[in-house]
Amino acid sequence: MWRPPGAKRRPLPPAHWPTAEEAAQSTLFSPIQLGPVTLPQRTWVPAMVPWRATESGEVTDALVAWYARFAAGRPGAVVVEATGIRDIPSGPLLRIGHDRYVEGLRRLVDAVREASGGETRLFIQLIDFLAVKRRPPPEKYFRRFLRIDDGHRRRLATHVGVETPLTESDDTLIARLITGDEALHDAVLTSRELESLRYGYRDRVNDVHLPQIRDLPQRLPDLFAQAAARAQAAGFDGVELHYAHAYTMAGFLSRTNVRTDGYGGSLSGRIRLPLEVYQAVRATVGPTLAVGCRFLVDEVFEGGSRVDDACAYGVAFADAGMDFLSLSKGGKFEDAKQPKVGRAVYPYTGPSGYECMPTIFADEAGPFGRNIDAMARVRQTIREAGLETPVVVAGGLCEFRQIEGILNAGLGDVIGAARQSLADPDWFAKMRAGRGPEILRCLYTNYCEALDNQHKEVTCQLWDKVQLKDPTVQKSRDGRRRLTAPPDQGRATSD
Secondary structure, three states: OOOOOOOEEOOOOOOOOOOHHHHHOOOOOOOEEEOOEEEOOOEEEOOOOOOOOOOOOOOOHHHHHHHHHHHHOOOOEEEEEEEEOOOOOOOOOOEOOOHHHHHHHHHHHHHHHHHOOOOOEEEEEEEOOOOEOOOOOHHHHHHHHOOOOHHHHHHHHHHHOOOHHHOOOHHHHHHHHHHOOHHHHHHHOOHHHHHHHHOOOEOOOOOOOOHHHHOHHHHHHHHHHHHHHHHHHHOOOEEEEEOOOOOHHHHHHOOOOOOOOOOOOOHHHHHHHHHHHHHHHHHHHHHHOEEEEEEEOOOOOOOOOOHHHHHHHHHHHHHHOOOOEEEEOOOOOOOOOOOOOOOOOOOOOOHHHHHHOOOOEEOOOOOOOOOHHHHHHHHHHHHHOOOOOOEEEEOOOOOHHHHHHHHHOOOOOEEEOOHHHHHOOOHHHHHHOOOHHHOOOOOOOOHHHHHHHOOOOOOOOOOOOOOOOOOOOOEOOOOOOEOOOOOOOOHHHHO
């Protein structure tokens, strides 16, 4: 992963853990209303993709165990991973694009209810994504995917200084490109073709010459609405519409969206489809299911949306009636690291990816609460508009004094912590019971994120080698790591 200039290893912030009495009086462990749903406390485990679904997107025993383990720590809410709303092949990613998925999802919901004693509220994150292809070998790209036109011929002739390419066959020109160097490729190919060669092809919301992209505004509201109806049927408390990072809805919100069909260009055009999706979902599920979204406070890359855009989006979403807003930052394809041949580009490897999941190797700003100022601006703008929609903030939030201070200062309403919750799924329960010194603290090395990058089952280095010889422990496919954290041995004595 990319690191910012001047990065060096930063220490974990000193931890102040509350006594049980302090926790009971805290804002963190007080309830909050998210539309029709009451969270018993303001603790939130954001969506993480653990790579435990089947190749057809079905719930597995390992996936149920993953969520039950978080629920055993009794957070206020757990958000189930990004779940595809289309009934299309997408590898071992959870899906909800057909009624056949409801039974498995209901089993997951029941497991969370049981493991948390009914305390934890369960949301599911609904996502749509566009086509992303693996980076091809150069010869394969030129022979199978490049379509030679007169522009290629003219640019090649100019680059080599002779007119021969103007009359050569397509096969001859392709042979020149296969044997040519990067300077030749830079001179002859369009920017989009260069990207497809060096990073792999991917669709964009601006590709309105493609029918499946042009028709997204007509198709997506119903796809999201039907997915939300299935989530409701499965027993979820709410849905989180995924409008963040490198995916379809974030593409519509981005300043790079220049569609001219009323769904791009201006701020009102960019936000039009996200609002129509929400309206379709709300009309389908009614008032009893909490509906919110996750979106970016900053896309980070040059030419992307910034905090001012996010403030406007936040006000529009709150005014439309969303029950909560969950904030993130970055995680984009536009500045991602070039993948190896045969691998797909991964949107968390460049500067925007770093800002999404900053590591212990940081500049002077450090990784802990790095994005809170921007998130607080969004919340403040919403409040100044007279709207009280709860805002979930996240990003390196890892100890009581820090997160209680954020809540009490009005910088956020709910505390999201993915990596720390993965490191110790019981950390909220331990804090609440006055057992803070027992908490396993995340090291913020992004060991877990590196596994995600390779599409391996996500685990934590703090516990994935513990008791591996125990025959009852469920292990990764290679048998080298356990798939869930060991149970909290202190819970029985603290209950």
